[in-house]
Amino acid sequence: MMKRNIAVFAFLLAALLASAQEVTLTVDAPESAAAGERFRIIYTVNSTDGQFTPPKFDASFSVQGPQQSTSRNVQWVNGDVKTISSTTLIYYVVAGTPGNYTIPSAQFETKKVTVSSQEKQIVITAGGSSQGVAGRQQGQSVNAGDSPSSGTDVSMKILLNDREVYAGEPVTGTLKLYTRINLSGIQELKYPDFKGFLKEDIETPPLRSLETEMIDGVQYGTGVIQRFVLYPQISGDLRIDPAEMTVLVQERAGARDPFFDDPFFDSFFSSVSTVPRKIATQPVTVKVKALPEPRPADFHGAVGSFSLESAISGNDAKLNDALTLTVTLRGSGNLNLAGEPAISFPQGIEKYDPKVTVKSTGTASGSKVFEYLLIPRNTGTFDIPPVSYSVFDPKQQKYVTLRAEGYTVNVTGTPGEDQGAAPLYTPGEDVKYIGQDIRFIRNGNAELSSVEVPLVSRMHYWLWFALALILAAVVLLLRREQIRRNADIAGLRNRKAARNARSRLAKANALLKGGKKEEVNAEVARALWGYLGDKLRIPQSEITREKCYAALRERKTGEEFITELDRILTATEYSQYAPVSEGESPAALCSRAAALIGKLDDTLD
């Protein structure tokens, strides 16, 4: 209200120069505005008595107001008193949909006359941008993203240090305010959700004063609202949605008088009001490239340029006394996302999950320390292998494998001497299976064999069986035939046995007449042996008395025949070797043999 009073005083002065005027209704509206942006339509009429009829705004406009203010100036000019009054009506409008609109004329009706304002064209542009306004800036900067958008007095930008990065590579961003008008403050800073990024704010001093910056020949007051680091989590074209903020704009609310349109009077005398205005950044797209495949096995997500070092608290350790292995990853990059290195500690050393500390020394740089607590549970010498850790270096565009020193730890002490320590391994513990893998190849003699045609699928294999069967059958038949023939020969000899024996005896009888006693006996013995061999089927070469008796007994021949046979045979042999005629006469022997053969032939077949 104070300011308004000053304004009144100013108009009193101005009135000294003014003359009586006709009633006029003027309209002041921007030529373009962004959809969703609040803009003002100001109607000014140099009269206070009358009826103002507002224009019919488009249905898609949401209108607030009017905010009405009147001023009355009393002027004394050469003793005359003149009264100049004016009425200002301010509408706050937010247009919802882009397009070209016409604001129809408004009417002001006094007792004497009715005046109309001009029609106004207004272009509502889409989403936060307000281009296409008065070509104030010839040769607009190519790097449009880094300069405030033209045509607006107040704007805000997200500035990124890089628009094309690898996944995980940190991007430093700055949210910066550009203004050409006076601001009294900022409100309601609303960040987008940075989809696909992990955002980390950098401590930024609160914005107190603006710095002056010349951009394309236009002077802007600029200030950094917030700095932050973005870590892209996924690959692809990631869009950062606009950030929104409400700024408090200082605006003159008083009547505009052409004679007093002066910054000096603006700042001191015009009626100034604070108007909230919504501003938004333009969306920014960041191209995120995927990390190249294949990734090394010891890659744990670290992207940037790093160095790796390790340290151990001591090379000699007591049993069950803790050791500390420190692995430090130092450099710039996504330290927060760098995973724990995989170290295969030797069996017998108990490992606990590492304590991880990140020390930041600047924007996305610093060191990450992994502290492993190790407790030796067995004595001996243990090798802690060198740590191998791969990182992706976006500058070299390749994976770099970092190595940190390995250590040898000598553990001494006697088990059980340290009472109260963690439970010791008791003897006879189970074998620990710590991994699984296939068994190793065989490198001995290959014993390679070529593919063989399976016999069972060939015809000739089965013909072998048939052949064998036929062969067996033939052999069987031949053998049968031979047996049969052999049997026939024996039967013939059997049947002819008696006849042969008789003819021999007849021969013996003939020799008897010649008086050759030895020859007669020999002939009788031959007749008997021949008969027995043929009849009993014993070859002449194998024949003995015992065999014959056994064969005869087997055929149930009477014992008297065997005794008789034995006597005759003994007699023939006896007479052969003792030529002296003591025993029976050859003739009697001959007849006895003939009688025996006759009887035997009856009993034997």
Place this chain on the structure above:
Amino acid sequence: MRRILLIHIILLAGIARLAGQTPEERYSRAGELYGSGDYSGAAAIYRQLWEEGYRSGDLLYNTGNAFFKSGDNASAILFYERAKLLAPADEDIDYNLQIARSRITDRFETVPQLFFVRWFDFLSLLASTNAWAVAAFLMFAASLLLALVFLTKARARGRLLSFWLSLASLILAILMVSLAVRNNSLVNHNRRAVITCSIVTGRSAPGETGNELFVLHSGTTVTVEQELGEYREVRLPDGNKGWIGSSCMEKI
């Protein structure tokens, strides 16, 4: 057909020999590569040997190992299965096969075979087809000889013994013939196949028109039931059936 294949094999072997390397040298060369960590190099040599027609349980076992280490689980399973046919009693093959199977996507509740089928198959794989075939013939010949003795020897104490021996060897000969036939069907006419495509859809009919029934991943062992052009009807370990393109599988 077989003759062409044989000529092919001989030609390939000839080329290899011209290069100055016997199969045994290449075999040990592959072993060295495996030992130094070049698993895919070793796998290539082993596989080449297999394709040239060389067979041994150890060769196939090593091939499976090399494929497993180079990350090709499907080929590893394929070669372990082949190795099992040549060396059924090798416990290392079973162990590695079980590890390779644990790394594949598809899981099935397999119904175990009847114990006597399992035993019979195991017995039939203990010797090669031709070994069984020759043994069966010899046993048959022995049976015939004993039968001849029984039929011709007129009367002797060995007559009854020869009868029973002849009968026993005849039964053994029949058993060996069936083992040879079984071995042949397992080794040379195996209907089982391993899926080699990383993912393949089983349909209700051959071609691309059938309804989709199931999705298989590489390394799964299936049984081929029918063939029609480029498509095979396969039976899954759980008994379901569907049609799959033949390019997505390799026969054991």
